[in-house]
Amino acid sequence: MDEGEPGVVPAVESTAEDIAEMRTRGAATIADAAAAALATQADRSTAETPAAFRRELRAAARTLYETRPTAVSLPNALRYVLRGMDGDTVADLRASTIARAEAFQRDLAQAQETLGEIGANRLQDGDVVMTHCHSTDALSCIEAALEDGKALEAIVKETRPRKQGHITARQLREWGVPVTLIVDNAARRYLDRTDHVLVGADSIAADGSVINKIGTSGLAVNARERGVPLMVAAQTIKLHPDTMTGHTVEIELRDESEVLTGEERASIVDSESTGGDEGDRSPETDGALTVENPAFDVTPARYVDAIVTERGQFPPESIVTLMRELFGETTDEPWEA
Numbered sequence: 609m610d611e612g613e614p615g616v617v618p619a620v621e622s623t624a625e626d627i628a629e630m631r632t633r634g635a636a637t638i639a640d641a642a643a644a645a646l647a648t649q650a651d652r653s654t655a656e657t658p659a660a661f662r663r664e665l666r667a668a669a670r671t672l673y674e675t676r677p678t679a680v681s682l683p684n685a686l687r688y689v690l691r692g693m694d695g696d697t698v699a700d701l702r703a704s705t706i707a708r709a710e711a712f713q714r715d716l717a718q719a720q721e722t723l724g725e726i727g728a729n730r731l732q733d734g735d736v737v738m739t740h741c742h743s744t745d746a747l748s749c750i751e752a753a754l755e756d757g758k759a760l761e762a763i764v765k766e767t768r769p770r771k772q773g774h775i776t777a778r779q780l781r782e783w784g785v786p787v788t789l790i791v792d793n794a795a796r797r798y799l800d801r802t803d804h805v806l807v808g809a810d811s812i813a814a815d816g817s818v819i820n821k822i823g824t825s826g827l828a829v830n831a832r833e834r835g836v837p838l839m840v841a842a843q844t845i846k847l848h849p850d851t852m853t854g855h856t857v858e859i860e861l862r863d864e865s866e867v868l869t870g871e872e873r874a875s876i877v878d879s880e881s882t883g884g885d886e887g888d889r890s891p892e893t894d895g896a897l898t899v900e901n902p903a904f905d906v907t908p909a910r911y912v913d914a915i916v917t918e919r920g921q922f923p924p925e926s927i928v929t930l931m932r933e934l935f936g937e938t939t940d941e942p943w944e945a
């Protein structure tokens with residue numbers, strides 16, 4: 609991350625670092641943390657003029673925006689809060705920004721609950737649900753189904769390289785759901801006894817394609833081949849308005865170290881094959897061994913059976929109508945103003 613922008617309070621810097629380092633992760637959780645950070649910036653700002661206050665809030669939003677590129681919930685949250693910054697005095701600007709951020713957080717929690725109730729209707733008593741990664745929106749559907757008295761079982765994909773499947777498994781066990789944890793490569797085999805694949809989303813494009821944790825698209829293709837429906841649980845904050853004007857969603861590439869330790873690299877690229885010294889094994893010098901670590905992939909709309917939002921469930925091809933209604937045709941980046 610950069611040096612830091614003038615006026616940005618340390619709490620915002622540390623929220624940004626938590627997001628970048630994935631101590632705070634998952635699209636909804638990131639959006640919630642970003643809104644809370646803007647409220648903290650507003651609260652702790654020492655700006656003496658309205659112009660300075662606005663500058664600081666924009667700088668704070670930029671700091672948060674630059675952390676991770678794929679989950680659109682982050683810029684959507686920042687845009688929402690900054691648009692609510694209103695007033696002619698620092699006191700008014702502070703109060704309106706904090707109120708707007710708090711409203712955002714309340715709505716986010718409410719949307720997740722509502723979405724869960726809608727998604728739960730798709731799940732029947734006795735169903736087996738396969739999950740990928742850890743999605744609070746997806747889990748909300750399972751929680752609501754359990755509250756309705758339905759017994760569910762889960763097949764939880766480990767989700768390499770960071771194993772967010774363990775977080776999902778822990779939550780499901782806390783709720784008393786029987787869990788079978790599998791490695792990602794076993795998914796197709798276990799689709800034979802799966803009734804629903806249930807995943808979340810980091811972004812949803814105007815054509816209904818779903819951007820989610822790497823491996824989602826392969827799972828979706830396999831699920832279609834096996835005749836298992838794929839349901840995406842995603843609050844409308846995951847709709848990516850820029851895709852209405854043809855922009856593509858940037859897929860985050862993460863560090864090699866999540867995939868391969870230095871020792872593992874050395875065991876692959878030995879001194880013989882590099883023709884160099886024992887110590888000459890850094891990623892820079894072992895140019896011929898490239899590790900790529902995309903964090904997300906794109907699942908085309910045709911493999912998705914339903915997108916469940918707090919506004920109802922939609923066939924993916926019709927999501928653009930909701931996107932237009934909620935975001936209009938254009939978006940701006942108020943932190944660049």
Ligand SMILES: O=C(COP(=O)(O)O)[C@H](O)[C@H](O)COP(=O)(O)O
Pocket residue numbers: 633634635636637679740741742743744745746772807808809810820821841903
């Ligand atoms: O892909 C991930 C998390 O990726 P990462 O671990 O890289 O952040 C989740 O499926 C979505 O963010 C949805 O989560 P939620 O439903 O909680 O918003």
